[in-house]
Amino acid sequence: MTSPIDNSLAIEARDLRLTLGEGAAAVEILRGIDLAVPNGETLALLGPSGSGKSSLMSVLTGLERATSGTLNVAGADFASMDEDALALARRGRIGIVLQAFHLLPTMTAQENVATPLELAGEDKAWERAAEELEAVGLGHRLTHYPAQLSGGEQQRVAIARAIASRPPLLFADEPTGNLDATTGTSIIDVLFERRKETGATLVIITHDKALADMCDRVVTLGDGVIASDTRG
Secondary structure, X not given: OOOOOOOOEEEEEEEEEEEEOOHHHOEEEEEEEEEEEEOOOEEEEEOOOOOOHHHHHHHHOOOOOOOEEEEEEOOEEHHHOOHHHHHHHHOXXXXXXXXXXXXXXXXXXXXXXXXXXXXXXXOOHHHHHHHXXXXXXXXXXXXXXXXXXXXXXHHHHHHHHHHOOXXXXXXXXXXXXXXXXXXXXXHHHHHHHHHHHHOOEEEEEOOOHHHHHOOOEEEXXXXXXXXXXXXX
């Protein structure tokens, strides 16, 4: 019997496990994760390489199916869904900012933000895209292509794209990893400011202790399990 969904939680995972490969080649990546994230919380995921951080993010965002366990994300039962259902469930629920900006090079900044909105059926996709780019300080760069933008500007476009649909959940995987320290600091300021304005729950994967300290809570992974869970 499926447990009732707790609507006060953005994420609720119980005994979440992920095994890759089969038989003798099987490797257990996540080994029983219990995690409850209240709506509106900012959470940093820390841990050494190979600890399972990126795998956990992939499962929490529905990009990878858990092998077992229960998982409710933004009111949806991700554990019971197949890949097609997960793809639909992500839409409107989850925004993702990655270390690599993943902008389409043949589209302008405004097109990169507006196109996903159009695909999701947003009536005023172009207007919303312009507003989001203005909010991240790029109102003067709407018609510029990624190659004409600095790394920091490209990441601002990626943040605008992730937030434009007003998802209740934002994930950021090493969002400053490709940026210098000064630019990275400005990007984090933009990310936290936009998160606060929209009220989204924010989960950040990072190696940066200073960035982690900005969050309400820090969860450290080690060898596929939660090694520590502390609140600021």
